[in-house]
Amino acid sequence: MFFYIKRVEEAAYNASHLQNPINPGEPMTLYFIRNYASSAFFSTYSKKAAAMYYGPNYKLISKRKWTPEMHAYVQQQEGQVPQPPFKFKVNFFGYVMLLGVLALFGYLVYDSFIKPSHAESLMEQPMEKPVEANAIYFGHYEKFKEGERVASEVRFGWFKVIENKNGVVKIAPSTQLSAGHQDPKTLNSTDFEPLGIEANITEQAIYGIKLKSTDKLMEFNLTERK
Known part of the structure; x- marks a missing residue:
């Protein structure tokens, strides 16, 4: 696939001790999700993992309904979330493209600023x-x-x-x-x-x-x- 994006589960914490704002009494789980994108040229992980609360059957609880206790629990746990293996990495074809761009840029610089003009070339051939x-x-x-x-x-x-x-x-x-x-x-x-x-x-x-x-x-x- 030329380009794709997926979500990577970095960590999960039991949040059943918190009150479910949608269905009181139902347990919740706090997940930290990080976005991963990859193409033929580069791969990247999002810098910060997003916090998400899910109820039974993986039902997402909207952030607008979070209680102060839920926000506080996120702040408490986010420091334990593993760091991504990398934030940005150039893949093989990315290096090929980068070298091509650098070569083109070098040629343009040479042709515009360094390469002697035709008149100068004649002067330099005594x-x-x-x-x-x-x-x-x-x-x-x-x-x-x-x-x-x-x-x-x-x-x-x-x-x-x-x-x-x-x-x-x-x-x-x-x-x-x-x-x-x-x-x-x-x-x-x-x-x-x-x-x-x-x-x-x-x-x-x-x-x-x-x-x-x-x-x-x-x-x-x-x-x-x-």
Whole structure:
């Protein structure tokens, strides 16, 4: 059943010593009843158990007819009524729904407040910007000997674009290059060789720019723009 409610008898006390307000002389029993509701998503018990007087044949006595003694007996006994095993509990499908709601809320927050706009995304991809004169990049080059496919020299450092004419880029290495990869901040990014090397752009994407010298003996892999 998707959703149901039932009454749970928590305690029962003999109240035959009290006067039955409907049929004097007939015995009464004081019951404490708690509501229990359950669905596929949650289960819950009512916080307070309701007091009810019943006569013979389980005949309910209206609360409007209770005597002061009956009210006093309820107050006397209600402290002995057991507490519910729990007041509210999320069931399996409730957790699934809760996770779904949290995921949706997280997505909405990200999409509305955190996710960069399209314009910001473009600004954050400097490697896709046009390769222009005076642009400075960090990366490395590989130098090959004629007819060989294994690089004879690899150097890491900063490179400056001297000019870009019709796709032919003249690029100058820094005066300080490293044989191994180092933190770009530790290498010179202001002083460059006066003569540049002519190269063609073979690939340009978010992650970097690749160039090959016009004599086919050097390959540049640029990964960061200053």
